Amino acid sequence: MIVTVTPNTALDVTYTVDGLRPGDVHRARDVRHRAGGKGVNVARVLHTLGADVRAILTAGGATGAVVEADLASAEIPADVVPIGGETRRTTTVLADDGSVTLLNEPGPRLDDSEWRALVAAVLARRTDVLVCSGSLPPGAGGYAELLGGALSILDTSGEALLAGLAGRPSVVKPNAEELREVTGLSDPVAAAAELRKAGAGAVVVSLGPEGLLAVTGSGTWQAKPSTVLRGNTTGAGDAVVAALALGLSLGEPWPDILRRAVALSGAAVLGPLAGDVDLAHYHAEQGLVAVRARQH
Template identity: 45%
Template structure:
């Protein structure tokens, strides 16, 4: 079973327009509304692909009640920790002509210390029975960063691999706390490490302890670097158009499946298999109408992925 953790959930609301014109009024169909936040999107993808998964997060106030109702209806196994503060909202405006999305994310309010302790206690309890744990998304504003790093260390002490998808200083903290894999995009990597070269940035993170760093690079595809020096790039022969919201979460789901099967990604073909699955699932998410879904043509997309070896020079010194 794979456990996903969403520290800062949201009620995702998505509107589609033929053409988004800033400063103008638009008439739109009713919004698509669903329980969201990166970890919940990961759980949806895993559930859709037939993987055993449990999603853990919080819910509070009237918006949290909507999140709970939608998640109950979704069929995704979950546990929600009640909190006092309202769950935040995330608003997405999809421009069908430009094949682009504009996203407005509320910050969210940090749960109380007692609520936070209850969430992470539930995570550790579930992790004891898990094959992999995914901690995905932002931290609520005002959250204590030590909570995340402590949780990562405690999960790893159970012998369970942990994928962390976060950004900023938390990315470095997660690497040093013992995260098995990290999934920044190239902007987040540069911000966290100061390296403009993705190989150097990935190796910087790997020196801090992870087994794998996967860097998404938009139209250039994705780069996967293993601490043993293996590295590959995955891309498509042409750009996949659509709504990119949730594509990174589909990639996280693909990583989680690989970690659950082979926590060190030690098999000779492990990186290639992961790269192909991650690229295909990410593209299928772009083509789907809403985050947390994959369009059904995954077999064709998997076959279309181009995998190329990349020189990472050598195994990363200092990696455990």
């Protein structure tokens, strides 16, 4: 089973507008609400692919109840850890010019008992691959407390990423900016090597239109999509993590994992909401992704 962990769950609200102009009044053509947070998005993608997955997440207040109801409606298996605070909302504004604007609330503070309950829920599950995703809310401990058993993927940034390396995750997945922020290095291969020295088994870097870079103990590869797509990019990174988790669970070699990840990322860009994927694109693109080995 693949288990995803979302300490900082959200209700994702997506507005579609003609254009986004600072200081102006906007009328949304469409408004959609969905359970979110990075780990929830990963679980949704894996559920769509038919994988054995379970989401573990926090939820509280009226917004948390909406999140729980949405997960139940989507039939995504979930263990919900109740919290006293109100689950946050994240807002995505999609404009017709292709721009994507995000407003992310920080999330409610967790007290120690709530964090301990989340840790206990994770440790109680039999896990083939553990995915820890997203920011940590105020009061939370560190991801290192959850890692160290099964194969694991850590997808976070900043101090949460650096501290999480103590748990020796099998894979970490920063984007290029996040990688530069935590290492101070502009060369992604050199920066990824620093994270491996600090405890990461492998580093998969999102390079935007240039695809993915994987720096691993068995080699370094870059995978590029066959075409650059326009759409909603907010769930693309979570789709990459879903593909990595599935590939690890199946024991696939890195080039195959990267083909799957690039194809699924593009499929997410074509989806209307984070967690949606265009399955036709996913299946067609896997055979078109170019993967080449790079020198360390």
